[in-house]
Amino acid sequence: METDRESASYLSLRAEPYSEQAKALTSSVSHATWALGDSKRANPSKLHTDATGAFIGDLLACHAQSPTKSLYRPMMASSFTGERIGYRVFKRLVEGAQSAGFVSVAVGTGGGSEIGVATRFRAEATLISLASECGIKPEELDAHFRPIARPARIAHPLLLRGSSRYVGSKKRQGRNIPIDYEKPRAAELAKQVNDLNSFFADIQIEPAGDHLAFQRIFNEGDSPSFDWNKGGRLYSMGDSYQVRKSVDRAKMKLSGEPVIEIDIHASFLTILHALLEKPLDPTSHDPYQHPSIPRRILKWWVVMTLGHNRFHRAWSADMKADYHERTGGKLGKDYPIKDVREEALKLFPLLKDWETCSTRWGDLQFIESCAVVDTVHYLAMEHGIPALPVHDSIIVPYSKKEVATSVLRTMFKKHVGVEPTLSVK
Template sequence: MPHPVIVRGKRQFWDKEDKGKKLPIIKTDPAYLAAADQVNRINAYMAPQQITGCKHDGFIRIFNHGDQPGFAYNMGGRLYSKASGVSYQNMEKHHRNDMRINGEPVVELDLRASFLTILYAQRGIAPDPLIDPYTFGPIPREVIKAWIAMTLGYDRFHSNWSDETVAKLLEDEGINLREKYPIDTVRAAVIDEHPILQGWPNSTVRWQNLQYLESSAIIDAVEALGSRRGITALPLHDALLVQRSNIDMASEVLASTFRERMGVSPVFKIKDRWPKKRR
């Protein structure tokens, strides 16, 4: 692919419509060349693989906040699937039941609470595999997860639930956030459980830093699985889609690349079925 890396300007992570302005690239920059070479190696391995039940025409890597101080291809940086239509990353989740890699059904290997795990890792604290960081007290897990996701995508504490989050929780879980779970109440409960988030409004770490670390671990795993082990792994933001027969090796490799970047081992969730949304 002639242009496998894109750099965009500052954007708001929580605003799905804000993609950031596309910026020019100095193509002699060693950091650009390293990123582009890695994407091209991944695309070269992926090209002959049989990926069915979805659209996928190769990857590009998109970095964010390229117009901000300190940018050195170290902000954002996820792999995005290019497709002549809706890619596997953007299609409705239940359609992934029909996906096949080289004729075999896929399994989704998720990094559990990825951004929160990275924040703790920066303090030298590893996740406890027996404790779900989103499950505590009387507040539903999905509400706690939604508040943490909103918060870590912003630079301060929200004063209200976003319309998008309200709509998603109502559609997916039948939960009326604004009626049953005032955001101030949820914030207090989460910070009591995770005091590491108390200073978030003044933190020097932001979503683009967390996403770079996460995406680098994911991309390193995709390349290591493909080029060294002949295993096709499709990145899905904070997860990998792999053949069911390869889930153990994919877990081992992603744990290794995550540990190399963060210094701690992650906890995984494995999905092999994707139900339709609530109606």
């Protein structure tokens, strides 16, 4: 079973057949899988054929890698909201492809979004053989399948979720809530997102498949106090640049130019201190500096804490795995969370009252998102500068570093009330 991104890739469903050989393969698989369904129509629908081409493109790309990888994808209906390929269409395709022997499927547990629990897919020998018969060689896939063009607008630029909840130590995502785009606030927010989608549709982004479209995700839509003011981060849909490591993002290009990433230091901490009228010391460029606890460990504790409503009793599984991968050690043994908490509260005494604080993670994320989204929108609309958001940072062409830094600083101060500490990497 795959448990990390090194052994599996996200099933993005963004490919489309380009060559005559790829179109012939898609047609053959589409007809075969359609025939195994219960439709009275003789020929597959366009939606089914489009889904088939996208599925095949991803399957063959993973099979061609060395070592061969599998694909993963959560199979919750809600994970397909706003996507080019809908849940019902894809589910039917998978069932047909499995029955025809084109793909093997390892059903996930709980429908989660982590690789270890998401459903996994692998191309079977039948599909590989058929691709070969159509004249498609693994080393020439780029000549046969290509990423779909980025859309100028999407039907669901906003996604609204209910409150998340914890089941044991695992956080469960809230249900999707329908959105009425006729209401003024929703229409305004949706327009801003599709303004960006329209702008980025024509921007050259390398690697080409690292961005499709933006969607802004709001949380706690079932809360009595909700007024489009919880969460609100801008997400690049699918397996995008946002999930790449920073060293990989640094290799990207925008409009043919190398990029730099401008980061807001201690964003949530800065916002919380400003809201409670106890601003962080502006002369401290690194609030996570500590004589005995590594910066990363201290930051992990703060991130965990501000993402929850109480103090954690143990480190998360992801943090333990990350620490072990980096050091070979055991996080809980080397840095007991109780000891880290004690030192963190000395550095940030304001956090002592976090469990009873009226400000929650959704509030902090919303304020941060407003600063970042307004920055990205202003740079695009007023300066024609592409800026890709990564939650608390933006990626811009190197030559636009100065103007982008200035706009981000201005927008952060507008929404937070204090200037941020920014760094360029």
